[in-house]
Amino acid sequence: MDYGIWNVIELLGALGFFIYGMKVMSEGIQKAAGDNLRSILGTMTSNRYTGVLTGFLITAIVQSSSATTVMTVSFVNAGLISLVESAGVMMGANIGTTITGWLVSLIGFKMKISAYALPLIAVAMPLMFSKKPNLKNWSEFMIGFALLFLGLEALKEAVPEIQKSPELLSFLTQFNDPGILTRLMFVGVGTILTIVVQSSSAAMAVTIVLCAQGLPIEIGTAMILGENIGTTITAELAALVGNVHAKRSAKIHSLFNIIGVTWMVIMLPYVLDLLHYIWPAPETGDPNKFTLALFHTTFNFMNVMLLIWFVPSIVKLATRLVKSKGDEDEEFSLTNINYDAPLTAEVSILSAQKESIKFAEITKLMFTNLKELLNEQKQDTRDKLKAKISKLEVRTDEIEERIADYLVRVSEQQLSIESSVKVRSILSIAHDLERIADIILRMSKDIERGNKQKSIFSEKQNKNIKEIFGLVDLSIEQMITNLNGVYGKVDISGAIETEMAINALKTKMRKQHLKSTEKKEYDVQSGIIYRDLFFAAEKIGDHVINVSEAVRGDFGKDDEDM
Structure with a gap:
């Protein structure tokens, strides 16, 4: 032969x-x-x-x-x-x-x-x-x-x-x-x-x-x-x-x-x-x-x-x-997407969807730490909570960058219209989640600034902050539920109702705050921090509803697709 x-x-x-x-x-x-x-x-x-x-x-x-x-x-x-x-x-x-x-x-x-x-x-x-x-x-x-x-x-x-x-x-x-x-x-x-x-x-x-x-x-x-x-x-x-x-x-x-x-x-x-x-x-x-x-x-x-x-x-x-x-080795990580894995577009997009869920859970953990920081009295514990929030925020920056890079590589393949919509939606979701993390980090710095200035919230201020934080917490839970749903088919009516409640409460708190400031019911320093916190909480709500709307497909479709 x-x-x-x-x-x-x-x-x-x-x-x-x-x-x-x-x-x-x-x-x-x-x-x-x-x-x-x-x-x-x-x-x-x-x-x-x-x-x-x-x-x-x-x-x-x-x-x-x-x-x-x-x-x-x-x-x-x-x-x-x-x-x-x-x-x-x-x-x-x-x-x-x-x-x-x-x-x-x-x-x-x-x-x-x-x-x-x-x-x-x-x-x-x-x-x-x-x-x-x-x-x-x-x-x-x-x-x-x-x-x-x-x-x-x-x-x-x-x-x-x-x-x-x-x-x-x-x-x-x-x-x-x-x-x-x-x-x-x-x-x-x-x-x-x-x-x-x-x-x-x-x-x-x-x-x-x-x-x-x-x-x-x-x-x-x-x-x-x-x-x-x-x-x-x-x-x-x-x-x-x-x-x-x-x-x-x-x-x-x-x-x-x-x-x-x-x-x-x-x-x-x-x-x-x-x-x-x-x-x-x-x-x-x-x-x-x-x-x-x-x-x-x-x-x-x-x-x-x-x-x-x-x-x-x-x-x-x-x-x-x-x-x-x-x-660090024990931590579940999102920043290690394997670019060389032999996955085709559909499976890669599904993997990115799963990554975005974990990304959202990290923002939920950051907000939980923020609430603990607000109520914590011990300086050592406050320092640990603030450091943890800061560390998680750095991770979210890396996660957004790597998910975006990963999806750009996926987009180089031939995608169906449905897959293209999902890629754009996930990119939008990653951006909003990273912005949520940024806002939480800024809020942790506001709280720490108030601690250093020995600012004390009134009973009314604490009640209002607790109420708006509770609504934000609920909105994040609804966001994660929606992320676990089928893209393009989720019912986000509950998330919309919560977002409207956050907006209404923020408007009410703003009016009350202006009246209280005018009447000098609390000092200027604590008033500024109080205002910054509930304004920031409302901004988190805006980004949270953006995520749910992206899962519904609102930010993935071109005008001709709608």
Whole structure:
């Protein structure tokens, strides 16, 4: 067999063709799924068992376990889900990624897919020019599906036929019953292959094609085990810039796959015998492609069924392996969005939405600290509260900048109209949240200035401040509730009522303040601080309602969209 450098280049091109088709198909289905994808993700925070179902469904939809696991790591990093919940999602992702093997085996080899791919593109192409976004998304999915299998066809042509190389065939047949060291060697080959192509689905397709060309099934199954380890690298890389919780989440994924591969390497000959018994090889045709898909699904399903009972123990082990470096490492962080994560636009926007929720929770924490600062008498405690508010405000500046930078990068992709509206809405939300943090910091300085001047509010002033702060607190709670809703569909009537109440109370307090000042009911210094506080509280209310209106879509739409 004469296989030169040009053939290697053709093989790499075919592999790139396959991966590109998978990317286009994945992006199309994510855009088409829209709110359904978010609904599925909503179950993620339930428990490890529903997490398995969530991970399976998301990966089956987006056809990328890497996207699911990286997104999960980012949510753990933001403190939106726990380590135990993330373990379930990643387990489900491992089962979901086996769908690709069945697609390749049952469709890619059963029919001459190139005969259907071009007509499919012909049907999909006119839909690309439709004014209905959903039709455009489905056309993108159809084109990606066609490109995927055209790439597979090219891959089948580019992979050398092992049967036509007696020397290579003779060498490989000695591995028909490989020992445990040989199995480990090919596990390593599968791991390296997945790391190189950065896609376990693509590595799986290559392995299936190789087995169809004569690679012994024992080697193919060992390579698939390695591909399960190789796919954990993406999550580990995504966690490098995250906090200790993100690193532990990625470590859980790695431990789950490594433990599974370890026991399967030992049991591999017996499992293969069982699979051949359950699904006997046909008299004609090559059975390897079906055996590989069946093995991949069986392994991941068995591994989940076995290890799901030991999730708390795996979490404890990951916690021991990844030590915390201190309080800052323990903090849930929003400022570590991974720009290199292989997420498509829809999933990236969803991740940014989740980040904005955590951003809002930080502003809520700042306002809680502000209320404590107002009522605290001990100077040491006041200093700590003021320092905490100042530190959180610095973080909000960084968060706004990084979310904006992240969304600008997301906008470089081809976005649907709905996604473009969401990007603009989230940018608006991030700006308003940062302004809220600025105002709270300024209010903390006003309170501290009053403490230094030994200014004391009257009973009436304290009552009014407590009342307007209570309304602002309620408005922030409503804002966070709205941020957790579906963009474009939230009912913000409650938030509007609270904002109107804040405005009315501020107007009433202003009139009372002017009368009290005129009557000299309290000193000028405390009056100025009192005025500044309730004016600032009303400004917070303005930005809070802006956030809720942005979730409704008011600041994301162009005039022609409305």
